Amino acid sequence: MYNFINRLTVTDDTVEFERAIGNVIEHMVRQPGFHSYQLYRSTDDSRIYVETAVWADAAAHRAAMAEEGLRNAVGKVLGLAKAEAGSFELVQTVGAVTAS
Numbered sequence: 001m002y003n004f005i006n007r008l009t010v011t012d013d014t015v016e017f018e019r020a021i022g023n024v025i026e027h028m029v030r031q032p033g034f035h036s037y038q039l040y041r042s043t044d045d046s047r048i049y050v051e052t053a054v055w056a057d058a059a060a061h062r063a064a065m066a067e068e069g070l071r072n073a074v075g076k077v078l079g080l081a082k083a084e085a086g087s088f089e090l091v092q093t094v095g096a097v098t099a100s
Contacts, residue, residue, distance in 0.1 A: 001035070002055040003088045008081040010047040016078045021051070024077055027070040028053065033060020049081070058087065 010017045019038060028034055033056035042048035055061040064070055077083075 001090070002058045002061050002095065003090060004053045004055065004061055004085070006026070006051045006053075006083055006085040007086050008051065008083050010049065010081045010093045012080040014046060017049075017077065020073070020077045020080055021049075024070065024073040027073050028064065031064035031067065031070065032058070033057065034064065061087075 008017075017048060023038055035054040035056065036052075037054075038052045040050045040052075050094075053061075055064070065074070
C-alpha cells in the first residue's frame with residue numbers, strides 16, 4: 001500500500017477549496033489502484049486541512065497523477081491552497097478506523 005498525506009493551507013475561500021477538492025475526488029475514485037481518501041479540517045484553524053489517500057502502490061498513484069483530468073483538478077486546488085505533500089509508510093495502527 002502507498003499512503004499519500006497532504007497538509008493544505010487554504011489561501012482563498014474555503015468553500016471554493018472544498019468544492020475543488022470534491023472535483024479531485026471525483027477523478028481519483030475512478031483511477032486504477034485507488035483504495036480510499038479522507039479529508040480532515042483543523043478544529044484550531046479552519047484554513048488548514050489534511051488529506052490522506054491510500055493507493056495500491058506508488059506506481060498507481062503516479063499513473064493517476066498523469067491522468068489529465070485529475071492533474072487539472074489538482075491544479076485548481078493548488079491555486080486555492082499551499083500544499084505540503086509526502087508519502088508515508090504505515091508504522092503502527094490500533095483499532096478500527098471509521099468515517100463519521
